[in-house]
Amino acid sequence: MLPRTLFTADHDEFRKNVRRFLDEECVPHHARWEEQQHIDRSLWNRAGALGFLCLTIPEEYGGMGGDRLYSAVLMEEQMYTGVTGPGFAVHSDIVANYLLNFGTEAQKREWLPKMASGEAVGAVAMTEPGTGSDLQAIKTRAQLDGDEYVINGSKIFITNGYLSDIVVVAARTGDSGSGAKDISLILVENGRAGFTKGAPLKKVGMKAQDTCELFFENVRVPRSNVLGGAEGEGRGFIMLMKELAWERLIIAILSIASAQAALDLTVEYTRGRKVFGKAVAEYQNSRFKLAEMKAQIAVGQVFVDRCLEQVLKGQLTPEAAAVAKLFTSDLVCSVVDECVQLHGGYGYMLEYPIARAFIDNRASRIYGGTNEIMKELIARTM
Structure with missing residues (x-):
């Protein structure tokens, strides 16, 4: 390799x-x-x-x-x-x-x-109930009242939300009629009156990760809490877009590493597990499945590493990040599915790491912008 x-x-x-x-x-x-x-x-x-x-x-x-x-x-x-x-x-x-x-x-x-x-x-609060990947449709509003913003709305699926001390909140601060131009990013500290957190959400996987809803009811913060100060007002969407390429590459890094981990677990398991008198890994079907996964992961890793090289040069494009996120998140889901199959019944038991990998990685095709959105972004460049 x-x-x-x-x-x-x-x-x-x-x-x-x-x-x-x-x-x-x-x-x-x-x-x-x-x-x-x-x-x-x-x-x-x-x-x-x-x-x-x-x-x-x-x-x-x-x-x-x-x-x-x-x-x-x-x-x-x-x-x-x-x-x-x-x-x-x-x-x-x-x-x-x-x-x-x-x-x-x-x-x-x-x-x-x-x-x-x-x-x-720290946490970042973008997604809202009913908006999903459409950031321009957010409804959380921050109304200027003297030298303070008054925030009302709610956010969902917020990683680190339950234990958060500082949250970057995407909120609508203007009425220009353009969803993108109306958005600002505002820092909201834990403990502010009207800022409350829901209990950790009961997810299918990634159960140890702190994920919750956040609620804002007449939460007052000083105007100076706008990210970037006065110059940051109305520029929140631009800020979000500038960081999204790196955020999507993060998902690709996590996904390709998860795929490799799942393969390593499965190679070890199939070598030790015997069926009809010989190790599962000795059967041609098993060897071919493992070989296919190794090849796919190797190709994905090369692309992710190439994207990392671009990051170091400050040249990572949104298109490349979208490709990386789409390919690797689809790949990890197919890999862990095959790995569960090679584990047999034990692959469906949560005491086995491959079962946890199966449920933990499914979200990678959803967060950071769904893979359907990634396809749309890629298609726009063609």
Whole structure:
């Protein structure tokens, strides 16, 4: 197979540290987190103390100042170990990036060091009941009243929402008649009057990941909470679009790593499981299925790595990100389905990691924009 040439010795050493952290401090607790439907709040503090949060944020704001390959390493290792609960990517690579790229200096200095240390957990609230992938149709409104915005509305499927301390909320602040021009991103702190959180949502999979609804009833925030200050008013949709390519590549990174993890589990299982006197892996059907999956994953990994190269150069296009997200999220679902089949009845038992992978990865074709939306975006470039 083609060797991966992206990572340096520093990335490899970081990978070892991440794996140790996940194996020792996450894997043993994951079943309990699935029962309570969110990770322990203390894990955020621990991850921050070890330097695993806000990896690409400059040191002056408390981050590590690394490139996005460090983020990719963390994401991959989470999938290789089956640790789907911690929403580190949303916190560090989405919310923190919004602040770094669009926030005022005061906003950056207020929140980024807290996010890097784990003192503050970040979430982004875009999706609403009834809007799905159509961000221009959001109805949450922020009405200017003197020097404050008054926010009313609700959001759904919010990762890190239940434990969040700071939420980037997409809200309509204007009445221009153009959905895109009316949207602003507003920072809402936990504890503000009228800001409430629903219980963690009962999902089919990814049960350890903190996901909930957020409700805003006459929530007052200072005008200075608009991301980017006065210049950020009405520019929220542009900000969202600028970050979406990276967000979709995150899903591709997670998906291809999950596919590899599922294949590794299945190779090990089929070698040890005997049927009619010989290992499942010795049957031609099994060998061919495993070979097909290995080839497909190898091709997908090369494309994802190529996209990562473009990220490092600041050249990743929305089209390439959409292709990566579409291909890898479809692929991981087909791979885990085949892997469950090769496990037989045990593949349907939740005590086996492949069963959890089966239900955890299905959402990858939905969030970040459904795969139908990805096809539409790709088709527009043809």
